[in-house]
Amino acid sequence: MQNAVFSIRPYKWQNMWVFDDERVGLVKEPFVMGIPEIINNAVAHLPNAEAGFTALFNSTGLPSADVVLKKLDIDSGGTWYEEEATGKKGWLCPALFKYYPEAPDKLYIKIVE
Numbered sequence: 001m002q003n004a005v006f007s008i009r010p011y012k013w014q015n016m017w018v019f020d021d022e023r024v025g026l027v028k029e030p031f032v033m034g035i036p037e038i039i040n041n042a043v044a045h046l047p048n049a050e051a052g053f054t055a056l057f058n059s060t061g062l063p064s065a066d067v068v069l070k071k072l073d074i075d076s077g078g079t080w081y082e083e084e085a086t087g088k089k090g091w092l093c094p095a096l097f098k099y100y101p102e103a104p105d106k107l108y109i110k111i112v113e
Contacts, residue, residue: 004058006099010039011052024098034090038083042067042111054112059104067109079103 008019010031017031017039031039043049056062069081069090078093096103 005062006057008055008057009052010055012050021098024095026095026098029093029095032091032093034088035092038067038069038086038088038090041086041088042109046111046113056110056112057107059100059107062108062110064110065108066111067107069107069109071103071105074103081107 008021010017010019012018013028017036018028019031020027020029043053046053068084069092070084072080072082072089074080075091078091079096080089080091082089092103
């Protein structure tokens with residue numbers, strides 16, 4: 001399943017970026033610690049991103065990926081990543097392990113309206 005392309009639909013709820021994924025038991029799962037800033041930058045071109053957008057992601061590469069995150073370190077059960085294009089850092093919580101058995105070295109993300 002390492003080659004799979006996953007899809008989530010982040011949206012703003014109580015001024016936080018969150019997403020639901022019933023397939024893996026996540027409801028209003030928040031993005032925290034640097035990831036909201038990375039999301040804000042990635043969706044700045046979308047007119048109504050706060051209402052929701054689709055994020056496709058995998059660990060092996062996506063054509064024209066909008067965001068590429070490189071693994072830095074494991075911390076507090078989650079994983080620190082650095083956005084390759086900007087150097088911004090963000091922490092992905094253990095919800096990442098609902099998609100991967102271990103934190104991938106890279107995550108490729110494509111933003112779709």
